[in-house]
Amino acid sequence: MSLNFFLTIYARLAGVTALVILICTLLFNGINSVRHQFWHERFAEPLMRWLAVTPAPVRQYHWMPSMFDLRSGHPGQFELSSVTMERLGYGQVVAQRTGVGYRYLVQSYDGDVISLRLEQAYREMAQAVALIIRWHLETTTPGQRLEVIDQLADALGVSIQPVQDLEWLPDQSVLEGVSESGLVVFSEQREQDARVLLRLSEGDLVVVRMPAPFNSWGWPVIALLLVVVGSVLAIALFLAIRFVDTHLRKVESVAVRIARGEMGARVESEQGTLVSRLAGSFNSMAEHIQRLVEVQREMIHAVSHELRTPVARIRFGVQMIESGNSPEVLARQLDGIDGDIQELDELIDEILTYARLEQGGPVFSLREDSVTDIIRQVVSEQQIIRTGIQIDCCIDDASERWALADVEPRYIHRAIQNLVGNAARYAAGHVVVNCHLDEDNCRIDVEDDGPGIPEQDWEKVFTAFARLDDSRTRTSGGYGLGLSIVRRILYWHGGQAFVGRSDELGGARFSLVWPRRKSVESVL
Incomplete structure (x- = not known):
């Protein structure tokens, strides 16, 4: 849970609480002011009506004028308002709040007003x-x-x-x-x-x-406050549920649109809302699905194109075998068919590896291994294969200190091998592998003295089945998947793959950068 989301929810709950307290306070004071006034008049009514029917109450109860300011006289002597006079005319008992208590008024049977003041x-x-x-x-x-x-x-x-x-x-x-x-x-x-x-x-x-x-705190007041509190909470809950339901309906509508084929549909949600994380995860899932669908389409198109040539050559070789009589011709055709089958096998392996990495990645088992040993192994293997190319490995002493890192050795080996093999394929005669390791990161640079890659094509080279007009041709070999596999391997290691220009050799420079230590929980 993010701090912004927590503070938003806390502020809204505090606002609802303050609103409930304010409404209850206003209602409590307002209702009780009316109830208090009504209670005073009802409480004093028996005594005041007793005095109203008593002849000359001031003389009969002679101690009351001094103790309770009991007075009796004409209404004009008391400076009463028209409302009070009207109420007294109806025979009601009126209670008036004064600076030192309450004054109670009632009209006697002879039309005089009787007043009683109590502190x-x-x-x-x-x-x-x-x-x-x-x-x-x-x-x-x-x-x-x-x-x-x-x-x-x-x-x-x-x-x-x-x-x-x-x-x-x-x-x-x-x-x-x-x-x-x-x-x-x-x-x-x-x-x-x-x-x-x-x-x-x-x-x-x-x-x-x-x-x-x-x-x-009479029961009518308590019942009314409970009704008010329940109503405010019900309204707040309704608005909260409605807010969540609105955002969930957005997610639902986008899911329906994606199911209909609108792969570009995305959920629009404000930051800090209850479903913002759901919307973000849903959009990430939608982007991943869209990418997988696009990759699938590209792969189907590219695979059908890549398979056509070796299959045609195999068909042609089989026809030549059927019509050939010379043992030399048969051997040559069989060698060609064997090479085409080997090419098909390599293509299928590349396609399966790329598909496995693109569709969610393998189950990475990160373990501590020496990155420098993997680099030396790759260089030695490629040196045997690329006999006409000089492949140098440059690892300084500082990098040797931090050689151990959390990696999946097989896939890191594959990534470095793809870069070194790709560099050797296009190099004029020299390839350099530089290793820079420190406490936090691992970096491997593979440089060559070949024609290099135009800057406008630096991102294109990592696209699956991409072939550049100048640097990639049918004669150079490859299927356009090697660099895509490299980038996906680095992605699942939490790093990135870059391409640039080699300042030392003048050709292309491919760089791999990933964190030296990566928690297992962060690896999918």
Whole structure:
């Protein structure tokens, strides 16, 4: 996996994560602002409606103006907006956020507006409700107290329970607080709703349980966030799958085009995408297939052309044998047929070797061997064959130090042999083989004093079955496969073959260059 691809995927995942977090945050804050406002109005509604139906609540509950800023008056005294006035006219309880808490408004039965201001809405609302309950319980007889408790609990939306069992008593700290002030707001462990412990004048204890406070993580919010997160992830996944599917369809369409015979079709893909490596591998495969098809066509054409001449000579020789009477003529024709068969055998060997190298290469078994020994062996063998040509081998001491390299000896021997034999075929009388080895690379230069190769034909000489007008003719021999085999052998060794002009001898110079050490994993 490339670093660019990893960073691209990481950036996209980070972007999706940031988008999900941003959307969830905005929804959470937006929805909870509405829910919080709605909760305040619903939470204060029982108390405010109780005050609305109470005649002169400011005088009746005389302690509330000082503690909770309870006021009652004409609507014009409160500087209310038209929307607020309209809501109050409909009998709704309005909660307004102020700089020091919340102000709760309701319209009484006589048209006045009742206002209640709380700094800590939940706690102070519990205190206000508890004080009203205690006032009413204090003003009733003990016999009517249970009936009044039921009425108050139903009207104020709370649970009121006289303490009649020791198990119902709260912690000691709460009891100490109620003995001092007569009223304590507390919460039980693992419970969020507030409770108020009241002590009546007779010493009786009453517990008032308030509704649950506002919960920002209510199940509707959680369900909505889960739906949003799931939807965003589903959209992101859909876009990702669609992106991959689009690129895979490109590969599929190109494969169909190639199957129809459009060998030049290629996949166009941007770098760093999920299928860029697949597209690159597919294009390499397509180029290899196209090259194999072209090589096959060239080979069929060239083989049919190359085989025609020796086959014709063999047919002619057989006819001469049938009509010949002299033993000398028969021997001469048999020698000619034997030479033609030898030529066919060499041609078939060249074709098979080239086809094996071109169609994916042999199973190379690289092993450490001496390159200089292989060069000396080739030179000695060619010197025996090319008796009229001087073949020199130049290997310096520095190269001898790095003679051992990872090679396939048989194919390196074949490559050097093809170059030396080709040079000796066209040389006027002198061929030089230079070897330059160092810690990293191996280089072999084969130079001759022949006519050389024109610069415009330097690449053409490595083409299969290529014959140059000046330097390659029927009389010079060869089938146009030797240099192609050399280049493929060097390709499978991770190197290259070059052709140029010899500065020393004036003819052609062929060079082989490949890395001295090559990992086995990199060899196909």
